[in-house]
Amino acid sequence: MDSRAPEGATDVASPTSPIPEVMRAMVFDAPGGPDVLHAAEVPTPRPLLSELLVRVVAAGTNPIDAKTRAGRGVTAHIPSLPAVPGYDFSGVVVQAPFESHPLPPGTAVHGMTTFPRTSGSYAEYIVVSSLSVAKIPTSLSHVEAAGVPLAALTAWGLVVDTARAHEGQRILIHAGSGGVGHFAVQFAAYFGAQVTATASARNISWLREMGAVEVIDHTSARFEEEVSDVDVVIDLVGNAADETGTRSLQVLRPGGMIVNVPTGSWPTFLEDAAAAQVRATTYKVVPDGGALATIGRLLTSGAVHVYVDRVFDLAEAAEAHRMLEGGHTRGKVVLRVSDD
Known part of the structure; x- marks a missing residue:
């Protein structure tokens, strides 16, 4: 696999720390209970055109994740297995489409993936449309920011x-x-x-x-x-x-x-x-970065708050799904993927 950035992309990786060809992710090979989620190494995605490559710090979990893993939700639309689930993320831009892009490498962002059309957020890197992300509100940690987008x-x-x-x-x-x-x-x-x-x-x-x-x-x-x-x-x-x-x-x-x-x-x-x-x-959610930025201003002002009920490590995704399916969570359940 060619580890070079696509033509026109801005790459913050130095020659001594290139973007890895493979990454750690939680996947499922077939629908089933929470235990079908397991760690694996999968190819690191590569951005095209106006997409961003983001290093994921935290991934929010949602009921649709558990439904899809169980064989409902959007399972029928997954093009191939194994699949990396997950919509919500917070992280840091690694590659931007061009040098003067408003979200350059190093920018802390959060948003939604287009799973299952692309790999999901239970992974170290994601590719995402630049129109479906926003800068993380200054008042939030990465864990809190990952609990915001879809919900x-x-x-x-x-x-x-x-x-x-x-x-x-x-x-x-x-x-x-x-x-x-x-x-x-x-x-x-x-x-x-x-x-x-x-x-x-x-x-x-x-x-x-x-x-x-x-x-x-x-x-x-x-x-x-x-x-x-x-x-x-x-x-x-x-x-x-x-x-x-x-x-x-x-x-x-x-x-x-x-x-x-x-x-x-x-x-x-x-x-x-x-x-x-x-x-x-x-109603179906629209991954609108502009609306997410507006919500971010309400979060920064203190008019609105995000509540994170529990934080699990990425490897504990199965346990996070059990908590989701228990139906008694307050606010959000978040996976920590990497250090800030």
């Missing part, structure tokens, strides 16, 4: 772009203490909405600190008996557990909106919403 961009798309959160609007957010949920609560409150969230008892006071006006313990109360005439429901649970999605239709005002994020758990979602005379849409 915060999803929450931003749900709350700002889709629900258009504003003063006086009533928004119900299911699974408010999760990765996406804790950002969604904060964004909705920041833009003036009156936020109700569902969560377990241990997260009630924490979510109130995040900006929720009311938090309903889903283990001891039925949310449809506690709230009504809601303008927007952001459903991060779906119908896989206790028909949360279907029950949410009961609390919306006529003409209100429900946004359903989990895939596959509610096949009749659009038909059921139409019958209830409410608006409905699904």
Whole structure:
């Protein structure tokens, strides 16, 4: 394999420390339980055209990672196995497309990969579009920054772009203490909405600190008996557990909106919403570096916070997946890949 940089790329590697031809990564050879994740040496990716090569310091984990590893999620779109999973990352630019690029080598960035079209972030290096990254907010460590991109961009798309959160609007957010949920609560409150969230008892006071006006313990109360005439429901649970999605239709005002994020758990979602005379849409995250930079300014100002529940070493990715699948995480679970 040719270890030289592609023509037109800027390479910070010195002759004594070239970019390695192979790198350490966590891969899976076939779908299965968490233990199918194992360490391997794989070819170091090479950037093309406007792509960046980034040395990964930390990788965020997300439920979609575990679903894909298990044979659901985006498994069907993986071109070949073994595969390196992972979307979220923080790291340092190693190669930029040209000398005057605004993200030159040495810049600390975070963002999202395009897995499975490219290798994921559970690795020492990634190739990523320069349009899907942003500089790391000065207030965050690499570990914290790795917990932001997918969850915060999803929450931003749900709350700002889709629900258009504003003063006086009533928004119900299911699974408010999760990765996406804790950002969604904060964004909705920041833009003036009156936020109700569902969560377990241990997260009630924490979510109130995040900006929720009311938090309903889903283990001891039925949310449809506690709230009504809601303008927007952001459903991060779906119908896989206790028909949360279907029950949410009961609390919306006529003409209100429900946004359903989990895939596959509610096949009749659009038909059921139409019958209830409410608006409905699904949502898929957009890896937008510009939006991520805006979120970064809110993080730097202290208006919004990222919460990292647990940090594992890269080699402990299987244990991180077990924690994700346990369903009781607060905020984010992050893998440490290398030193800062």
